[in-house]
Amino acid sequence: MTLHETLIQPFVEFGFMRHALVASLALAMGCGPIGTLLVLRRMSLVGDAMAHALLPGAALAFLVSGLSLYAMSLGAFAAALAVAVLAGGVTRMTAQREDASFAAFYLIALAAGVMLMSMRGSSVDLMHVLFGSVLAVDDAALLLVAGTVSMTLLTLALVWRPLVVECFDPGFLRTVGGRGGWMHQLFLVLLVGNLVAGFQALGTLMAVGLLMLPAIAARFWVRSVTGLAALASVLAALSGYGGLLLSYHAGLPSGPSIVLLAGAVYLVSLLVGPRDSLRSRFFPPKRHRIA
Numbered sequence: 001m002t003l004h005e006t007l008i009q010p011f012v013e014f015g016f017m018r019h020a021l022v023a024s025l026a027l028a029m030g031c032g033p034i035g036t037l038l039v040l041r042r043m044s045l046v047g048d049a050m051a052h053a054l055l056p057g058a059a060l061a062f063l064v065s066g067l068s069l070y071a072m073s074l075g076a077f078a079a080a081l082a083v084a085v086l087a088g089g090v091t092r093m094t095a096q097r098e099d100a101s102f103a104a105f106y107l108i109a110l111a112a113g114v115m116l117m118s119m120r121g122s123s124v125d126l127m128h129v130l131f132g133s134v135l136a137v138d139d140a141a142l143l144l145v146a147g148t149v150s151m152t153l154l155t156l157a158l159v160w161r162p163l164v165v166e167c168f169d170p171g172f173l174r175t176v177g178g179r180g181g182w183m184h185q186l187f188l189v190l191l192v193g194n195l196v197a198g199f200q201a202l203g204t205l206m207a208v209g210l211l212m213l214p215a216i217a218a219r220f221w222v223r224s225v226t227g228l229a230a231l232a233s234v235l236a237a238l239s240g241y242g243g244l245l246l247s248y249h250a251g252l253p254s255g256p257s258i259v260l261l262a263g264a265v266y267l268v269s270l271l272v273g274p275r276d277s278l279r280s281r282f283f284p285p286k287r288h289r290i291a
Helices: 003-007 009-013 015-040 044-065 069-093 098-120 123-131 139-168 170-175 180-218 225-250 254-272 278-282
Strands: none
Touching: 003 225, 009 015, 009 225, 015 044, 015 139, 015 180, 015 225, 044 069, 044 098, 044 180, 069 098, 069 139, 069 180, 139 180, 180 225, 180 254, 225 254, 254 278
């Protein structure tokens, strides 16, 4: 088998592989900056909680409309936003920390979603919602993913600076009239939107993997925030492309292949990255003395 047949032929020959590749590359463009902001805000586990919070809304929409793309997307979006609002409200009105509130509500949401799916759906339907199938992405799902990512990038282009400032010094942003609270809420909306888009291709449990792993891995290589976002998008795109090839040639599930490849990139970065990796800790670069 030639290199061309290995790397390109599957996408030339099969339409479903092209759809999956376009969806993966589009998701990578949105996942890079959103995942980077999550990491900088130390909200990585909140991203995981929000991904699980999609399930009850998607399950309820499934009970009403069946496997309707837009109904399940709208239901998932509403459920995740509801969890974000409830967790934020509990944090403001009590002494409980935000991560604990998110953990409590996402566990409730996950259990409720599985219960709803089991009331009418089969185990196949539940597996589809939880793990998705990027190889089953159709034109409608592609339009949803592309539209969500386009709106995300346009919004980030307009409010990137205050979002970054709010990550490092929210007090300063409030002092200069930057409306840090609104920035935080806007960021949560963007996060939920990208998780919903990823849910259509990778399912609720896998969507957060493509969002978080490349962003975490990127921190071992670059320092600037813009560089982090760009590298995270590149790593997510490579994980999507490589994962699809791995699933095609090895006969493996596509979603887990993509996320596992992103995990492998993270492990390599952890071991040999130039910044804060194990290599830099145990084998620091030698500093030359100036005579």
